[in-house]
Amino acid sequence: MKKRMMGLTTFIAISAIVSTLSLNANAGIIDKIEIKDIKTAIASVEKAVDAAVNTKAAKEVAVAAGKKSADAAGESAASAGNAKKVQATTTETAPAAPAQTENTASAAASDNTAVQATSDSANSSTVSTAAAAPEPEAAPSETNGILTSGNAQVDISSIGDGVVRVKYPHSSGLKIKVKIALGSSSYMYSLYSTSGYETYPLQMGNGNYTITVYENVGGTSYTAAAKFDVTLYDSSNVFLNSIQLINWNSSTNAVVKAREIASAYGSNEAKAQAIHDFLTSQMQYDSAKASSVSSGYIPDINYVYGSGYGICYDFASTYAAMLRSVGIPTKLVMGYSSNVSGYHAWNKVYLNGSWVVVDNSYDSQAKALGQSPEWIKSSSLYNGQKEY
Numbered sequence: 330m331k332k333r334m335m336g337l338t339t340f341i342a343i344s345a346i347v348s349t350l351s352l353n354a355n356a357g358i359i360d361k362i363e364i365k366d367i368k369t370a371i372a373s374v375e376k377a378v379d380a381a382v383n384t385k386a387a388k389e390v391a392v393a394a395g396k397k398s399a400d401a402a403g404e405s406a407a408s409a410g411n412a413k414k415v416q417a418t419t420t421e422t423a424p425a426a427p428a429q430t431e432n433t434a435s436a437a438a439s440d441n442t443a444v445q446a447t448s449d450s451a452n453s454s455t456v457s458t459a460a461a462a463p464e465p466e467a468a469p470s471e472t473n474g475i476l477t478s479g480n481a482q483v484d485i486s487s488i489g490d491g492v493v494r495v496k497y498p499h500s501s502g503l504k505i506k507v508k509i510a511l512g513s514s515s516y517m518y519s520l521y522s523t524s525g526y527e528t529y530p531l532q533m534g535n536g537n538y539t540i541t542v543y544e545n546v547g548g549t550s551y552t553a554a555a556k557f558d559v560t561l562y563d564s565s566n567v568f569l570n571s572i573q574l575i576n577w578n579s580s581t582n583a584v585v586k587a588r589e590i591a592s593a594y595g596s597n598e599a600k601a602q603a604i605h606d607f608l609t610s611q612m613q614y615d616s617a618k619a620s621s622v623s624s625g626y627i628p629d630i631n632y633v634y635g636s637g638y639g640i641c642y643d644f645a646s647t648y649a650a651m652l653r654s655v656g657i658p659t660k661l662v663m664g665y666s667s668n669v670s671g672y673h674a675w676n677k678v679y680l681n682g683s684w685v686v687v688d689n690s691y692d693s694q695a696k697a698l699g700q701s702p703e704w705i706k707s708s709s710l711y712n713g714q715k716e717y
Contacts, residue, residue, distance in 0.1 A: 481555030491567030
């Protein structure tokens with residue numbers, strides 16, 4: 330094929346010599362060139378052909394690019410008009426290697442818990458929306474305490490206990506977020522169950538809450554699938570329930586043990602201290618897990634308690650389940666402490682009319698060093714960011 334093309338080029342060049350060809354190409358190749366010899370003819374014509382081909386290709390690319398730009402502009406305009414599209418940026422909280430535990434007067438507990446999924450800095454996967462929450466098209470309907478909008482359902486039958494249950498059937502590969510907001514405050518959670526309900530607390534006090542279910546549509550882009558408004562009138566029981574991050578029932582092994590321990594004591598303070606003393610002696614801090622735990626991790630209380638090892642998140646979730654199960658309001662708190670290196674989790678317990686700080690993972694490490702720390706900590710040493 331190459332030889333045939335060269336022969337054709339030579340023929341064209343020779344013809345050019347005979348007729349003293351002048352090329353006047355519309356594409357701007359060459360104009361009025363007198364051909365002196367065959368070598369010059371061949372070189373000139375080949376150059377002209379190449380230029381013509383390149384110019385045509387360039388035009389085709391330019392046309393295609395212009396069309397693509399126009400299409401993109403049209404898509405952008407359509408997206409701007411679609412109030413349901415939300416861009417969200419996800420920041421994963423990466424676990425860090427634990428700090429060295431000091432062997433001085435107090436143990437410097439170490440942890441950088443990968444927390445599950447919450448509003449703007451807790452729960453493993455942090456999601457902050459760059460646009461206001463969109464309005465889903467269909468208004469929710471209610472039947473027997475179940476609010477329904479599209480595929481999403483919110484069970485408000487236990488709202489008197491300060492919790493709601495959310496369900497959104499979806500494929501296992503699809504990411505679903507649930508945002509629970511009260512005024513300017515909000516928590517963002519992941520919904521992991523593909524077919525069942527997951528329970529979330531309304532822990533920001535009494536008032537009108539907005540619950541929005543988001544479906545991932547690629548990368549960090551989410552679309553609002555459903556939106557619900559619910560009202561909490563009495564938040565006194567919020568911190569007595571089983572929720573996604575503190576998942577327990579009457580047969581959970583740690584809960585069975587809590588009932589056994591509590592039965593020997595009369596006051597809530599005595600019960601809380603006895604369960605703390607047992608847990609900090611029963612469980613050991615797991616430094617290897619702290620340095621390798623994945624984002625999105627949620628404690629499995631049965632597994633954690635059975636293994637006897639855990640990170641601060643495990644301690645706090647297990648202790649909260651144990652105390653809640655015997656009627657003592659208890660929070661799981663995430664944030665920072667001057668006692669601990671990195672992001673941390675601990676508890677607040679409602680005793681004698683006020684909330685007190687209890688840090689089980691810290692005390693477990695201190696006991697391992699032969700120390701006897703006070704079980705109630707100074708709140709000035711703890712800066713909570715999120716409470717559950």
